[in-house]
Amino acid sequence: MTRLPETIFGCFGALSMSLFASASQAQTQITVWSDTARISTFEAYDAAHPDIDLELLTVDKDELVTKLQLAMRAKADVPDVIFMSSSNHPAQLSTRRTDYLADISDVVSQDIFDGFLPNANSVCSLNGGILCLRNDVAHLVMWYDKPLMDELGVEMPETWEEFEQLGADLTARGEGYFLGSGVQPDIVIGMLGASGCEIGFPVDGAENTLRIDLSTEPCLRMAGLIDRMLENGSLLRFGTSEPGLITQASAGKIVMSIGPTWFGEYVMKPNYKIPEGHLTAAMPLRWADEDKPVAWSWGGGNFGYWKETKYPEIASDIITWATTQEDHLINAVTMPAYEQPSIAWGERVNNDPYYATNDVYDTMLAAAAYSSPHFASLGYDMRSAFGKTISASLSTDGKLVDLLSVYEKELTNAARLAGYKVE
Amino acid sequence: MNKTSQAGTIQVPKDRMKRRRRQQRRGLVASYLFVLPYLCLLLMFGVIPVIYAFGMSFFDTISGVFWGITNYKMAFQDYRLEEAIYNIIGFVALWVSVTIIVVTGLSLMLDILSRRVATTIRTIYFLPGAITSSAIVVLWLFLVDPLVSPFQAVFHMFGWEARQHVVNGLGMVSLFAIMSFFAHSGGWIIVMGGALSGLSREVMEASRVDGANLWQQAVYVKLPMIWKSVALMGILTLAGGLQIFVEPQLMGMAGPQYARSDWSVNQLAFQYAFSMGDFGISAALSTMLITVSVTIALILIFATKFYQVK
Numbered sequence: 212m213t214r215l216p217e218t219i220f221g222c223f224g225a226l227s228m229s230l231f232a233s234a235s236q237a238q239t240q241i242t243v244w245s246d247t248a249r250i251s252t253f254e255a256y257d258a259a260h261p262d263i264d265l266e267l268l269t270v271d272k273d274e275l276v277t278k279l280q281l282a283m284r285a286k287a288d289v290p291d292v293i294f295m296s297s298s299n300h301p302a303q304l305s306t307r308r309t310d311y312l313a314d315i316s317d318v319v320s321q322d323i324f325d326g327f328l329p330n331a332n333s334v335c336s337l338n339g340g341i342l343c344l345r346n347d348v349a350h351l352v353m354w355y356d357k358p359l360m361d362e363l364g365v366e367m368p369e370t371w372e373e374f375e376q377l378g379a380d381l382t383a384r385g386e387g388y389f390l391g392s393g394v395q396p397d398i399v400i401g402m403l404g405a406s407g408c409e410i411g412f413p414v415d416g417a418e419n420t421l422r423i424d425l426s427t428e429p430c431l432r433m434a435g436l437i438d439r440m441l442e443n444g445s446l447l448r449f450g451t452s453e454p455g456l457i458t459q460a461s462a463g464k465i466v467m468s469i470g471p472t473w474f475g476e477y478v479m480k481p482n483y484k485i486p487e488g489h490l491t492a493a494m495p496l497r498w499a500d501e502d503k504p505v506a507w508s509w510g511g512g513n514f515g516y517w518k519e520t521k522y523p524e525i526a527s528d529i530i531t532w533a534t535t536q537e538d539h540l541i542n543a544v545t546m547p548a549y550e551q552p553s554i555a556w557g558e559r560v561n562n563d564p565y566y567a568t569n570d571v572y573d574t575m576l577a578a579a580a581y582s583s584p585h586f587a588s589l590g591y592d593m594r595s596a597f598g599k600t601i602s603a604s605l606s607t608d609g610k611l612v613d614l615l616s617v618y619e620k621e622l623t624n625a626a627r628l629a630g631y632k633v634e
Numbered sequence: 635m636n637k638t639s640q641a642g643t644i645q646v647p648k649d650r651m652k653r654r655r656r657q658q659r660r661g662l663v664a665s666y667l668f669v670l671p672y673l674c675l676l677l678m679f680g681v682i683p684v685i686y687a688f689g690m691s692f693f694d695t696i697s698g699v700f701w702g703i704t705n706y707k708m709a710f711q712d713y714r715l716e717e718a719i720y721n722i723i724g725f726v727a728l729w730v731s732v733t734i735i736v737v738t739g740l741s742l743m744l745d746i747l748s749r750r751v752a753t754t755i756r757t758i759y760f761l762p763g764a765i766t767s768s769a770i771v772v773l774w775l776f777l778v779d780p781l782v783s784p785f786q787a788v789f790h791m792f793g794w795e796a797r798q799h800v801v802n803g804l805g806m807v808s809l810f811a812i813m814s815f816f817a818h819s820g821g822w823i824i825v826m827g828g829a830l831s832g833l834s835r836e837v838m839e840a841s842r843v844d845g846a847n848l849w850q851q852a853v854y855v856k857l858p859m860i861w862k863s864v865a866l867m868g869i870l871t872l873a874g875g876l877q878i879f880v881e882p883q884l885m886g887m888a889g890p891q892y893a894r895s896d897w898s899v900n901q902l903a904f905q906y907a908f909s910m911g912d913f914g915i916s917a918a919l920s921t922m923l924i925t926v927s928v929t930i931a932l933i934l935i936f937a938t939k940f941y942q943v944k
Contacts, residue, residue: 277908284695284913308696308911396890448796450889454781455796590910594890602891606798624713629910 238264239522241529244279244290246272248544249346249512255539256532263525272296276303279311291520292529294346295513298334301342302588304515306630313518314340318527323535330582331548335513337588338418343515344534345548347472350506350582351401352575353493354475355467356485357567363388363466370499371406375436378445381466391468392456393437393446394605396597398469401507404583405495406433411593411622412585420632421589425619432498434611441605448606457482469495471509472546472575480565491567492574495581506578508586511548546575590629596621684924691917705918709906712915714896722898724807726875729814733871737819738864741826742852756820756827763820770817771884778809797888806897810881818874822867829863830856865938869931876927879904899923 243253243265250267257265268290270278275295282289289311295301304311324332324341328348335343355367363381368374374390381388392398403410408430414420424430440446449455451468459465460483470478475492479485497504514533516526534540540552546560547553557572600617601609623633694701709715740759744752762770776782779797780789794800801809833856841855857864879900886893896902899919907916935941 276911280908280911283911303909306911394891448798450891452889453797454779458781592893592895595886595893595895598886598891598893599896603798603802606796606891607802628712628714 238262239525240264240266241292241522241525242266242268242288242290243529244268244270244275244293246270246294246296246512249294249533251542252533252539253529255536256529259532265529275300276309279304280309283309283311289517289519291522292514292516292526295343295515298508298511298513298586298588299590299592300588301335301513301515302337302590305337305342306590311517312342312515313520313523313526314342315344315515315527315530316341318523319344319531323531326535326550327548328550328553328576328579328582330584330586331579333582333584333586334511334588335515337413339416343513344530346512346514346534347510347543347545348508348548348553348579348582349471349473349510349545350495350508350575350578351398351405351469351471352495352506352578353467354470354479354490355493356463356465356489357491358489359463359466365466367467367493368496369494371433371436371496372499374496375440375445377466378440379443382443382445387459387462387464388466389447389459389464390440390445390466391447391470392449392451393441394448394602395450396594396602397471397509398451399437399601399605399611400593400597401469401509402433402437403430404507404585405505406430406498407505408433409585411587411589411626413587414634417632417634419630420634421626422634423619423622423626425615425622430615431612434615438610438612441611450606451478452482460484467493473510473544475566475571487565488567490565492571492578494574495578504578504581505583506581507583511545546572589626590631591622591625593622596625684921687917688921690914691921693914695912695914695917705914706922709902709915709918709922712902714902715899718896718899718902721807722876722878725810725814725878725898726872728807729811729875730868730871732811732815733819733822734864734868736815737822737826737867738857738860741823741830741860742856744823744827745830745852745856746848752827756824759823760820762816763818765817768880768884770813771881772887774809774813775885775888778804798891801892806882806885806894810878813881814875814878818871822871825867826860826863829860833859862938862940865934865940869934869940872934873927873931876923876930 239262241263245253245267247269250269253265253267257263257267270293275293275297279289279293293311295304301312303309319341323344327345331345331348332341332343335341335345353367360367365377365380366373368377378390381390400410403425406429408427409422409424410430412422414422437446441448447456447459451470456465460479465479465483465485468474468479475490479490495504495506514530516523516530520526534547535549535552537552537555540547540549541555541559543552543556547556553576557576560566560572560575561569563571597618600621601611601614603609604614605611626633691705692700692702694704744755747755765773775797777785778800780786780794780800781796783789789795789800792803794803804812837855837859838851841851846855877900878898882894882897883901883904885897886895894901895905900923903916903919903923906912906919
């Protein structure tokens with residue numbers, strides 16, 4: 212009799228232990244840090260893989276590096292897989308000080324790498340290794356108001372020279388038409404980069420070495436163009452999200468704007484209030500003496516995983532799945548970087564009645580072929596250096612040509628501080 | 635001779651002396667017990683972290699190797715440090731002097747008004763201070779944009795048409811000083827109000843009978859009597875000002891062209907720790923910052939004879 216309670220306890224104990232054991236055998240726990248937009252991707256993976264249990268945590272874009280630093284320093288709760296919203300995260304998370312990202316160049320098969328859009332993984336290629344897979348591509352294309360251009364009787368430019376001429380013609384009418392922002396850091400940097408201006412190009416084969424030279428002809432040529440267009444008012448001295456530009460754009464005065472693949476859907480449609488049937492995309496511009504355009508990028512996220520994770524196979528499977536699976540990417544918020552699901556996703560964009568033509572995605576896909584291989588992940592922020600040295604002056608009455616040398620100095624200092632050799 | 639005779643004159647019975655001493659000791663123990671919880675917190679969240687950071691500033695925190703003053707050297711080699719130091723010197727000089735002059739002046743003027751009116755106005759002054767400083771920054775980003783600001787007319791007078799013009803025109807130093815002034819001065823006006831209401835009525839009465847007008851009362855009677863509160867305000871404002879962080883850090887919310895992630899020394903320390911992952915250099919910068927703050931505070935405390943009781 213006295214033994215009964217013990218027996219009961221024993222039974223329960225055995226039962227619960229076996230349950231626990233089977234549960235832990237069945238499911239591998241993987242910790243994932245994601246932004247809000249990518250949660251659905253990870254949930255889809257979780258649902259498709261009953262043997263894996265993803266523990267999801269939403270981390271703000273600006274806090275990712277901070278939180279990761281703390282977790283790694285505390286040696287606790289370091290996530291196995293992360294989504295990186297910024298193109299600079301891969302570089303920031305693979306330094307001597309913060310050595311988080313695993314090199315996947317020998318883990319992920321070559322077929323997968325080959326399936327990405329051209330240069331999509333340029334931000335993931337650092338010092339000979341590949342540290343992440345690109346989720347979405349965000350190269351700059353030309354967004355324009357088609358009915359407005361027809362009404363004005365003007366053609367979509369193909370070269371920078373035509374772009375400048377169009378700006379001059381339109382402003383000469385004095386009706387307030389303009390061609391976008393001439394001071395938005397991402398756009399100006401994009402224009403300089405597309406022109407071949409070495410604003411921080413990684414040197415092939417040399418570890419942590421950058422080329423920063425803003426005194427060359429490609430820089431001066433583009434800066435001169437921007438200055439002239441700011442001077443005559445065809446590019447505004449307001450950023451893309453500043454009230455000054457938004458007011459004029461909402462008044463129907465914006466004819467076109469350089470913008471990344473997500474610019475139409477997430478900036479021009481909601482902020483500039485471009486009505487349905489107006490907006491469409493065109494190829495990025497080139498110089499008249501060059502035979503093809505170059506597209507710089509603005510944004511795009513990446514998946515990577517911890518080099519010390521206990522489950523590297525699962526982690527690499529997650530990031531491969533997340534970037535290549537058509538079923539969930541077809542509903543992605545931005546243009547997938549992997550070609551095949553990207554095309555499936557593009558069907559939706561092409562058929563979107565909001566756009567004036569049904570080839571918006573085709574244009575973005577064609578433009579992807581010209582993505583710059585120099586668009587890299589860097590350990591410092593090119594944009595804040597721009598804000599520090601250029602914005603104040605350029606937004607009032609300054610000339611970009613005069614500011615390039617200060618910007619070059621700031622970029623060089625910032626690069627050296629972040630541990631780069633500058634050529 | 636003298637000593638012994640003096641001791642002899644006291645002639646307190648031994649047991650009474652003992653009792654008094656015991657009472658005194660008990661009082662002392664009680665007062666220590668009262669401050670103990672605070673001392674514990676101070677130790678845990680104030681003193682120990684400072685010692686920890688001080689120790690860490692001499693280590694390579696990545697591989698845990700002692701490397702002397704290398705972190706300090708690297709911090710000094712940072713090309714942004716000099717500018718950040720100038721920035722905070724300018725900011726502190728402006729903010730502290732404006733706070734002292736304006737808050738003291740306003741408080742003395744409010745003291746003339748009837749109590750009810752003064753209380754109402756003080757509460758209104760305090761309102762902006764009730765908003766956290768991060769929210770104040772966001773608010774200010776709108777206030778300095780001529781397109782949406784209620785101060786449009788003022789900005790247009792200077793020919794400022796865009797937010798960037800206003801930011802350029804004012805300069806970051808003045809902009810942050812204005813933001814901080816409105817965020818913090820309301821609280822100090824209330825503190826000063828408290829100090830002024832504590833002044834003895836007889837003294838005020840006497841000065842009035844002696845023929846002092848309102849100005850003379852304020853400057854020659856009230857001001858010397860609330861001098862310590864003014865000094866306290868100066869010391870705390872200065873200590874807070876040296877650590878400026880939120881205002882420049884949040885400027886980026888207005889767009890990348892306004893982002894100043896390296897404007898102040900505190901921001902540099904933050905950046906080293908949390909975006910570059912070098913806690914050693916961060917600790918070195920923080921140690922230098924706290925050394926400067928404590929030194930200046932001590933100088934002020936001794937110069938104003940802050941703890942001297944009359």
